[in-house]
Amino acid sequence: MPHPPILDLENCASALADATDRARAGRPLDDLADSGIQLEAVHRLNQLVPGATTTLNQIPTALAQHGLLLLRNVPAADDTLLILLGAVAAPATTCEANGPRLVDHLSPAVSGEERHRAQNQRSEMLLHTDASAQQAPPDIVGLACVANEGNGGGSVLVAVDDIVKRMCQDGQKRTIGLLQNDFPYIHPQRTERPATLAPVLRDLGDGHFHVRYRKENLETGKALCPDALTEDTWAAAKLFARYLEADSRPQTTLRLQRGDYLLFDNRRYLHGRAAIDPAAYRLLKRTYFTHPTKVQEPVR
Numbered sequence: 001m002p003h004p005p006i007l008d009l010e011n012c013a014s015a016l017a018d019a020t021d022r023a024r025a026g027r028p029l030d031d032l033a034d035s036g037i038q039l040e041a042v043h044r045l046n047q048l049v050p051g052a053t054t055t056l057n058q059i060p061t062a063l064a065q066h067g068l069l070l071l072r073n074v075p076a077a078d079d080t081l082l083i084l085l086g087a088v089a090a091p092a093t094t095c096e097a098n099g100p101r102l103v104d105h106l107s108p109a110v111s112g113e114e115r116h117r118a119q120n121q122r123s124e125m126l127l128h129t130d131a132s133a134q135q136a137p138p139d140i141v142g143l144a145c146v147a148n149e150g151n152g153g154g155s156v157l158v159a160v161d162d163i164v165k166r167m168c169q170d171g172q173k174r175t176i177g178l179l180q181n182d183f184p185y186i187h188p189q190r191t192e193r194p195a196t197l198a199p200v201l202r203d204l205g206d207g208h209f210h211v212r213y214r215k216e217n218l219e220t221g222k223a224l225c226p227d228a229l230t231e232d233t234w235a236a237a238k239l240f241a242r243y244l245e246a247d248s249r250p251q252t253t254l255r256l257q258r259g260d261y262l263l264f265d266n267r268r269y270l271h272g273r274a275a276i277d278p279a280a281y282r283l284l285k286r287t288y289f290t291h292p293t294k295v296q297e298p299v300r
């Protein structure tokens, strides 16, 4: 699969930071989910860089068309990330165990450094979609790169349509089982919560599919709700895992660099990450969004 389309925001970068400062005006980060503040920021941005709205409007268009987009030269301050995407989508909280946040700092911690989240592992992350055990996973995931120094930590993206196509080409009749509604998803660290029942694949009816998948969540679901599905349907999930892990799978690999903000549709793409070298320093900021749509400029 080719490299994601790229939109370089170099010409708006400092204006974005300025517009964010003005619109935020010292308010807490959580207030930036408010659409009025975002519109104020967009207005300011357009004053500073005429035509900036046209640039921002390429974001929802590219996401609808390709399901992924790489923004370059984005200032990775928490508030700027929210304002930038908040202009063209609705920010959603990340719902982590340690409290919902609008921006999550991900990475292995370096001693003495504060990180928001307990995702401190350096191991490989298998292909998955985010928040699969939640009733309504986010439509769009944004991974902004603050640092990615040293070896490892490469990102992998796989389009679910490509996997389904491959399974169908191979005549895998079990694929149909993945459309069943009752796959139980339970986060391994939140087993007190009831399972979320949902299909692995949704057929959109036009040759395209949506996916919800994390191997560990389904394994926990199976262990705690063994009767939710027949063995035959569980076999379909195992088969799907095999196609995802196949060396020959169609995939996009990229290495995020400082200033990159990778956006992808969490329903159309599974994502993963290569192991991170013990000596490497890596920090990503993750944001979730729903309903990407064009910028609405305020009427003045």
Ligand SMILES: O=C(O)CCC(=O)C(=O)O
Binding pocket: 106, 119, 125, 130, 143, 153, 155, 271, 272, 273, 284
């Ligand atoms: O570290 C990364 O590149 C991705 C992290 C991730 O996929 C996750 O936390 O769900």
